[in-house]
Amino acid sequence: MKINATHNETELLTEIAAGSERAFATLFHWYRDKVYSAAFRLTHSSFLAEEVVQDVFLKLWVKRETLLEIAGFEDYLFIMTRNHVFSALKRMARQQQLVDDLQLELPVAENTTYNRILDLEIAEIVHQAVELLPAQQKQVYLMSKEQELKREEIAKKLRISSETVKTHLARALRHIRAYSKLKLEISISWLLFFLVN
Incomplete structure (x- = not known):
């Protein structure tokens, strides 16, 4: 779902880069469900999908000054979500393997x-x-x-x-x-x- 006509994406990203929490809330409102759906499809877990949403948007806010360098925000957001999910799954697998190895020993x-x-x-x-x-x-x-x-x-x-x-x-x-x-x-x-x- 793209941002509606009353919110030009470039203007919104410009406002966010300048530190506007209101503009960021608008971005969150429009893209939250999209990020959640993508994360849920990859993890099959509502809990993990919620965590991904929080982590992805937190990362966007922390790196807000770089948002103006992004061409095609929606594609960037999907790639960011996918990469975050894969990293989280790998980290979980490593932690579980450590516990499993320890229990065997x-x-x-x-x-x-x-x-x-x-x-x-x-x-x-x-x-x-x-x-x-x-x-x-x-x-x-x-x-x-x-x-x-x-x-x-x-x-x-x-x-x-x-x-x-x-x-x-x-x-x-x-x-x-x-x-x-x-x-x-x-x-x-x-x-x-x-x-x-």
Whole structure:
């Protein structure tokens, strides 16, 4: 889907290169679904496709000053998405291979210890991520996950709309996933180093 007639693509990219968040939001609105669809076709995972969308647009924003050098933005965006997906899949395959190799080398008891340590590490990382949430997001998340309340119940208790609850949950989950992904990659690297050496 190309940007509509009221938004000239070159002008929009010029505004983004100059740092306009409004122009970037417009670009995101028009191309988000296209990036998601391409990523989903390649990964068959809604979770990974969402991550690709976030990573691709974050990269576009970080490199916004170079956008004016791009001829054929839509083609560039598709190639960028495809390359990002392939890199992510290769990285995941390498990490899984490391874990598989380690599990083959360690006796069963040590594998159990490794898994137990990893489970504890994941639980601690998620706890840290939850603690960093803004107050109302944290409250909504805990009411949903720990008290197992439905959206409507949370909305009624907090006197906010069901849509606001939905937004808080979505933002909380995005934060927890991003934080956990970063921390877990670091933790697994240290854990593998500790167990192998």
